[in-house]
Amino acid sequence: VQFVESGGGLVKPGGSRRLSCVASGFTLDDYAIGWFRQAPGKEREGVSYIAASHGNTVYADSAKVRFTISRDKAKYTVHLRMNRLNPDDTGVYYCAANRRGWGPWIQDVYEYDYWGQGTQVTVSS
Secondary structure (H helix, E strand, O other), X not given: OEEEEEOOEEEOOOOOEEEEEEEEOOOHHHOEEEEEXXXXXXXXXXXXXXXXXXXXXXXXXXXXXXXXXXXXXXXXXXXXXXXXXXXXXXXXXXXXXXXXXXXXXXXOHHHOOEEOXXXXXXXXX
């Protein structure tokens, strides 16, 4: 089971970025997928979640309206489109898979079993 994230980089405030997470070694349909981020000196926090099978989504308050999570099952890929970025969005972004699937636990970082290596997003002028 492996995730590979990509799409990070330096972006100016107000800009956009699309992150991608490609899965290998398992079928996305069996999992809930989450995007998390971690800023220096802070705990890892959830940003957005998607049920790979039926497409239900949940967003953290910080991500509502600005971010969109989606999945392409044929390509084993989950995307996170981020708009109107601000410096508070800076951090390492990780995708992760939850074997329990979709349920009230999806926002619990400790429920996630498989993690990618992360991709750095820096929002700065």
